[in-house]
Amino acid sequence: MKLIDYLKDRIIEILMYLLLMTFVIVVLKIFDVNIFLIVYIPIFITIAAIIVLFHDYFRKSYFYNELISNLEILDKKFLIQEMIKKPDFLDGKILYEIIHESNKSMLENVNSYRYTQEEFREYIEMWVHEIKTPISSSKLIVENNKNDVTSNIDEELDKIDNYIEQVLYYSRSDNVEKDYTIKEIILEQVVNNVILKNKKDFIYKNILLDIKDLNINVNSDSKWLEYIINQIVTNSIKYSKQENAMVRIYATKNKENVQLFIEDNGIGIDKKDLSRVWNKSFTGENGRKKYNSTGMGLYLCKKLIEKLGHSIDIDSKLDKGTIIKITFPIGSFNKI
Amino acid sequence: MYKIYIVEDDDKIKNELGIFLSKNGYEIEKIGTFNNVLENIINSNSDLVLLDINLPRYDGYYICKELRKVSDIPIIIVTSRNSEIDELMSMNIGADDFITKPYSVQILLARIEAIFKRVNKINNNSIINFNGIKFDLSKSIIEFEKETIELSKNETKILHYLLKNKGVIVSREEIMVYLWDSEMFVDDNTLTVNINRLRKKLSDIGKKDIIETKRGQGYIII
Structure with a gap:
């Protein structure tokens, strides 16, 4: 957050303040107040206004600059929520709540996909084991009735078995859990x-x-x-x-x-x-x-x-x- | 004759496996209901159990564990689950071997034979008499009229296979497949050498021309 950008953002307040100051000086002049007051009242008020403005700028820029630099170093941007300290100003608090809520909802969403995928993977594992039973019995039937036709079918059964193994290992290769034993x-x-x-x-x-x-x-x-x-x-x-x-x-x-x-x-x-x-x-x-x-x-x-x-x-x-x-x-x- | 007990919930596999094993010289008993698996196995007086893992009521692991408490009957676990963990688990609960579906029946046979060989050092079927020759499988010896000669591992296997198919022409490829199943990966040339040596040994003990060559088809012992 750059100071110049912040000031641009505050331009209406600043213009209003300048307008008000001019008005105050004019009024004080009309009532012919002591010159001392005409000079010092606006100076004090302006100093106070600048302090207020800078205080606001520094706490906001501190919060947002930290947020942005954290975001830049993060590999997984969605983890930013973990790195925000809860701010002490209103719009920051609102932003904080929004990020918090949206993050929660995203996590729920991701979890539901993960769950669905895990379920599908378990189903594939189960299916692969189920289908091996009819393949086994077919191979036994072939063995008990050996001739040219069944030998031919036997070769095809081996191909089917190979394709099925491929499905099994494909689903295993993508699994985040470790399901092998060294x-x-x-x-x-x-x-x-x-x-x-x-x-x-x-x-x-x-x-x-x-x-x-x-x-x-x-x-x-x-x-x-x-x-x-x-x-x-x-x-x-x-x-x-x-x-x-x-x-x-x-x-x-x-x-x-x-x-x-x-x-x-x-x-x-x-x-x-x-x-x-x-x-x-x-x-x-x-x-x-x-x-x-x-x-x-x-x-x-x-x-x-x-x-x-x-x-x-x-x-x-x-x-x-x-x-x-x-x-x-x-x-x-x-x-x- | 050895008796094998089949525990399997798929009827087709159970029956076809039964047919296959009886064809290969085993007595078979198959499980009927799954109410008293343990008792049925023990009462059957079998020499080996083929045990499936996915069963109704109790799974194969449980049955294997319980069976081990009361008997040391050889157990081969047959399952479609093929992970390392399943295999380790089977061995830990006392199974003798583990084979995954769909299996090659020849390999299943080889494993069964290996277990019987391990369990019973003295094999009743180890002596085969044919055409006047005494063939001792366990000692790898052929004997004819007081002449004896020792055979190599490959020669024993080849002679045994030809005798298993006595009167039938056996192709070179079939013999090779049979040898490969015992993890002896012989190639075409080695097979020729083995057959020639086997023939020479047979003629050395005075039995020439026992193995006939059928051109383009293979070999036969009549």
Whole structure:
């Protein structure tokens, strides 16, 4: 609050005062009062008026300037209410009450959205578990009646199951609460589960599998990690070439971290697409060409990996292959 | 013959699982009503329990805990809840294994077999006699007229699978899937090597041409 702005705001009062003073001087003159009084009465009154004006200016400017500077440093502007001291002048008090009330109502509003979202998330969790029962029984029926038709259906059931897992992890990835459990796990076990899940693709598409050096412990959530690695391995299978396809999985233990590499000799990713593969809904050249791609897989991988406190990197050469690296830091940070 | 008790509230899963497990040589008893789950399990005299978590009345965790107080029967928890916490909880209350729906039945079978192997060191079904040959699964040995020879882990698995499907042509892929289920990720070349060695060992004990090749289809033991 600048003084000049304040004075401009008070312009009517100031003009009225000057008018009144002129009037008083004129009246005193008419009645031919002692010259001493004609000079000093207006001076005293003016001094008093200036004191009143400045007192008002300083307490208001103190309040508003503090408010504005607080607002500027705040990251979340709506928290300003927490930082106001209740002012001692009327219009400030009114403003204070208004901010207070509107903040309360906004909080209620936000809470109701949060509640709705949380309810929806719980519903999704429940729904995912419910739908697994009919999928399980369908898979059992297929197993008990094995032929070409049912085997075909079985493949589709696996796809449905994958999409359902995606919904589950998508809803988990956005959750503010921590619903994973970090403990010491062996990479080999997680990788083996993923391989088992995809064994038919490896065997029937004749993709060479090379796994080694995986007997290393890392701190992670085995279920989440399994989901993430499965995404990457299914990508390697999906974008493999017809001839001499290969997937290589190995890990290295370094001083500060453990790194897991998943390497393939598939069709690779164009350089211009590479930096955007982690973006939501990004499908790129490969996705457009012939493969059905949702652009969700890698986006979710990155999100989940970051939640777990690991990191993920990609490198790829078109027509040569892709290599994905997951880094697990070692240290107190990642321990439970 | 081992007996497996199925605790599952979904009728279709219960029945199909029953059919599948009986096909694979297990005796089955399924839960009827959920009034006295604990008593029913104990009275059934089963060797293993497949326990679902979401059940009417008491949930699977409770049943598992109570069952552990009175019996050390192996328990496999089968559930659609797949978080780390659920798995930890299952293990803490004394379950022997934990498997999530939808599961691959082959993996379920492998887990069941693993538990039986662990519980009973002496396996009654571990000796198979075929075409005059004695095949001891637990020792990985084949024997014919006083000649014995030891088999590798892969060779044992392959021979066992061919015998399970005696008289039926088995494709190379099927054998590979079977091996992979036991986390032995052999590739095409390794399989060829394994089969050749197995054949050589069979002919070493004097039984040549037990495994026949069907061109473009696979292998068969008649």
